[in-house]
Amino acid sequence: MISRSPATALMTLVIAAFWLLVSLPAIAQSRQYTLTAPDGVTLAVQETGNPDGKPILFIHGLLGSRLNWENQLKNPALQRYRLVTYDLRGHGLSGKPTDMAAYTEGQRWGDDLDTVIHALDLQKPVLVGWSLGGAVMTNYLAAHGDDEIAGAVYVDGVVELKPDQIQPHPGVYRDMVSTDLKTHLDAERTFLELCFHQLPDTTTFDRLVANAALASWDMQRSVQSMSIPAAKGLGEARVPLLFISGAQDALLKAEPTIARARQINPGLKSVLYTDSGHAPFLEESERFNRDLLDFMAVTGAAQAD
Structure with a gap:
C-alpha cells in the first residue's frame, strides 16, 4: 500500500481537476462578437458551449439580454x-437607434x-425565443423562410399583439x-414582477432589474406597434415548432395564444407548465432544459455524447 501525505493527496486532486478542465472542448470559454445589421445597428453577440456542437440560438424578450439565459448556458447537458x-436591438450592449x-x-x-445566423x-x-423573441422569430421566418x-421553440412567445392574446x-x-425617471423605473420593476409566478432569487431578480434599465426608451415606446406577419412567418413554417408556456402567465393569455398559433400552424406542438408564469425557462429551468434537449432530438439535432 502506498502511503500519501495530506499535501500530496491534495496536489493529486488539484492536478486531476486541472486535466479534467483542460480536456473539455472549450466549453467554459465565452466568445463575444460585434456584428452590424443591414440597417447599420450594431449587435452584441455571445457564444459558449462546444464550438463544434450543433447550434442553439437564444433570443431574449422585452427588457432582457443574453443574461436571461444563464440557466441554459450553464447547464452541463446543453x-x-x-x-x-445576442442582445436584441435597443437592449443590453446592442445599438439603440432613436x-x-x-x-x-x-x-x-x-x-x-x-x-x-x-x-x-x-x-x-x-x-x-422568449416573449418578444417569439415575434422576432416569426419576422425572421416571414422574411427568410x-x-x-x-426548428423553433416559442417560450411564452408573442404570436400577435392583440387584446385576445395579451393580458x-x-x-x-x-x-x-x-x-x-422614478415612474419609469418603478414600472419596469412591476413589468418584471409580472413575468414570474415564482420569483427568482433576489440576486437574479436585481440583475434583471438592472438589465431592464439598459433598454432603450425609444424602443419601449415603439415596439408596442411592431409588425408581426404571423400568417406568413408562423403559418408557412414546416420545421418542428414547439410552444412552451406558463399556465400562470400574467402578460400573455397562454391558452388563447397557443390556440391562435395552432390555428395558424396546426402542426405545432405545445406544453403548458402549470407552476410557471411568463418565464418557465427560469421558473422551472430543469424541466425546461430537459424539454429543450428532447426537442433537439425531434429536430434531428441531438448532440452525440
Missing part, C-alpha cells in the same frame, strides 16, 4: 451544443437574426415610457 445569444421605424418594422428584427455560420440552428433552421396592463406599459 453545453455539449454551440450556445449562441428612429421609431427601427423598432416598428418587424422585418428589421428578423434581419438581425438572419445576420447572426450567417455571420457565425450557424448550420441549421434551433431557435429559442425556414430552410436554414432546424391588459395599460398603466404599466404607459408608465414604462414615462419621462419621469
Whole structure:
C-alpha cells in the first residue's frame, strides 16, 4: 500500500481537476462578437458551449439580454451544443437607434437574426425565443423562410399583439415610457414582477432589474406597434415548432395564444407548465432544459455524447 501525505493527496486532486478542465472542448470559454445589421445597428453577440456542437440560438424578450439565459448556458447537458445569444436591438450592449421605424418594422428584427445566423455560420440552428423573441422569430421566418433552421421553440412567445392574446396592463406599459425617471423605473420593476409566478432569487431578480434599465426608451415606446406577419412567418413554417408556456402567465393569455398559433400552424406542438408564469425557462429551468434537449432530438439535432 502506498502511503500519501495530506499535501500530496491534495496536489493529486488539484492536478486531476486541472486535466479534467483542460480536456473539455472549450466549453467554459465565452466568445463575444460585434456584428452590424443591414440597417447599420450594431449587435452584441455571445457564444459558449462546444464550438463544434450543433447550434442553439437564444433570443431574449422585452427588457432582457443574453443574461436571461444563464440557466441554459450553464447547464452541463446543453453545453455539449454551440450556445449562441445576442442582445436584441435597443437592449443590453446592442445599438439603440432613436428612429421609431427601427423598432416598428418587424422585418428589421428578423434581419438581425438572419445576420447572426450567417455571420457565425450557424448550420441549421434551433431557435429559442422568449416573449418578444417569439415575434422576432416569426419576422425572421416571414422574411427568410425556414430552410436554414432546424426548428423553433416559442417560450411564452408573442404570436400577435392583440387584446385576445395579451393580458391588459395599460398603466404599466404607459408608465414604462414615462419621462419621469422614478415612474419609469418603478414600472419596469412591476413589468418584471409580472413575468414570474415564482420569483427568482433576489440576486437574479436585481440583475434583471438592472438589465431592464439598459433598454432603450425609444424602443419601449415603439415596439408596442411592431409588425408581426404571423400568417406568413408562423403559418408557412414546416420545421418542428414547439410552444412552451406558463399556465400562470400574467402578460400573455397562454391558452388563447397557443390556440391562435395552432390555428395558424396546426402542426405545432405545445406544453403548458402549470407552476410557471411568463418565464418557465427560469421558473422551472430543469424541466425546461430537459424539454429543450428532447426537442433537439425531434429536430434531428441531438448532440452525440
